[in-house]
Amino acid sequence: MEAPKQEQGEPARLPTIKDVAGLAGVATSTVSRALSNPDRVNRRTRERIEEVAARLNYVPSSQARGLSSGRTNAVAVLVPDITNPFYFDIIRGTQHQLKAAGFTQLLVDTEESSEMELDALHKMRRSADGFILAASRLTDAELAEVSGTQPLVTINRASAIAPSVVIDTPSAIIQALEHLASLGHQRVCYVSGPPTSWSNHMRWKVFEEESAHRGMDAHRIGPFVPKTTSGAAAADAAVRTGATACIVFNDLLAIGMLQRLRERGIRVPEDISIVGSDDIFGADFCNPPLTTIASPIEQAGRVAVSMLLSQLNPTPGRSSRQLAVMPTHLTIRASTGPAPAQA
């Protein structure tokens, strides 16, 4: 494949603010202001400058801009696992909102590791104006330290320390248990995810309390890596508890369980009911379609961006919001059904 390398004859130097200034007959400072601070300059001048800029196809260098202004117009979004559809939804949300605000999104996969998370936070502190931490794996202390240094907002990780947007887990778990109770389930099991996950912790806590409150028999298994591949182990463990219904840390794991149960000939929902969480892509068309705790994840991403941005340039009047709670609702599909008759 020796395709001809087409070389550019002209190095085609990109036009700079200087070129614009020259052609418009003003100083570079005026061009700078005309473009980023329009009121600071006479309308006529501004229009002339804009015209020249457009003609030259001028695009300011974000590098230079960042260097002199101290702002980068970029926000880093840190997710534990870029592979997980759940985060895709968040990424979609942040991407959308950031773009709307003229910001660039820097996507980072922290691979479920708090070290990588800290490292990224540190390495990028110069290249991003702020951070969005999705499902942070940081300890409270670490979070506090980082939060003191740079603007950030967390998703699915509440703390008094940093602004955060969280899913209304308690309500979700309660809804799910209510649903299961109404189907006659008595022996229920929580299938847990990563031990470092705050939301996993929350879910179990509420699960435990609420099932006790309803006089249900609560089990817990795990932790499991929240991937479909861990579903087999989770399914086997779940069956072993004798529970007739499971609430699973997330849909990925739940879908994996579904597959395993099917392999083992255990019918869902006739033999065991499964409730997932997050309503990710695929939850509606797996087999059987998954009953799951749905929440507006993409919107969570958007809200997080809004909170971050209002933190970046604070409106003197009102202080920016410190906590946003996203509503949840149970989406009932075919993976939950009446509890099997007593054996």
Add this chain to the structure above:
Amino acid sequence: MEAPKQEQGEPARLPTIKDVAGLAGVATSTVSRALSNPDRVNRRTRERIEEVAARLNYVPSSQARGLSSGRTNAVAVLVPDITNPFYFDIIRGTQHQLKAAGFTQLLVDTEESSEMELDALHKMRRSADGFILAASRLTDAELAEVSGTQPLVTINRASAIAPSVVIDTPSAIIQALEHLASLGHQRVCYVSGPPTSWSNHMRWKVFEEESAHRGMDAHRIGPFVPKTTSGAAAADAAVRTGATACIVFNDLLAIGMLQRLRERGIRVPEDISIVGSDDIFGADFCNPPLTTIASPIEQAGRVAVSMLLSQLNPTPGRSSRQLAVMPTHLTIRASTGPAPAQA
């Protein structure tokens, strides 16, 4: 939520190369070289500098670096639809490889629009060293123009113009038709995707040729927006052609069709066989699991990055590769089966 705003007392100016130079007793230029061009400096000096840098927790400003060196160490990845799992796989691949090479990934959603694509290409030409265009919607002319200006590689869009990595579509379609033929299908249908998609174009071309070659009766329907929501229309149209088997532009659409067919009580594969394309997340657990044309998409992303990087700093010896073809294979699951007996 009036949480106390914790203000930083000390502005905590980040250490610069100057600070490091000061403490190490050398000039900034030496620090710069020690850090980015280690051989240019004495080992002892370098070690001292490194020690100081580590102690100060120094991180070079990518902005300043970029400004003076002309390189940004960032690559922009443009995808038509960030919502589509297919691109997630690509993004995963590029992300992984870029990170390994110390590059930052700038993710852009072009929303299936060639205008947005061109715009991004233009606006970001200063902030990225190169571009990866996944399933570009650009015309040949546009692509040629852009390619002349900045380093880029395309994925799933071959052209003599720019380096590209493509999926081996012909082989894939042939395999699929072979599979269908061996199941006794005679009347087959191609369900097409976006008209601006090069790969869609290719698939149909090969489909047409190969089915003619095999004496099969080839139909074509569409174009459809490649999302599950278009599946219903596609399914209805497909049924109407009387075809007993469909090859579908992508899995998203195929999964949507599966759902619709199920609703209509048309059995897959007993009444009609469906072959998807891409083997995205979900293709293995939908109902029925989808027979699909699988290819190493994530790897395609990685290869694209490699090609781009070798284009960025060319090795004098060998010219960088202009085309990479990713192998494909048919993953047979449960959505294809013997053709129904003649009506």
Add this chain to the structure above:
DNA sequence: CAACTTTTGGCAAACGCTTGCCACTGATGT
């Protein structure tokens, strides 16, 4: 019309780094 106050635009100093060029030091070759 003088004395102010706004508006508007220019000057030049950063911002933090890279890099071409030069100078110095020892080592090597003759």
Add this chain to the structure above:
DNA sequence: ACATCAGTGGCAAGCGTTTGCCAAAAGTTG
């Protein structure tokens, strides 16, 4: 002993913006 040279390190000129400060111009007021 002298010229040469590779290895090191410093100087200073950028890179393309923003922005504080100042001055000229234009508008307002009494």
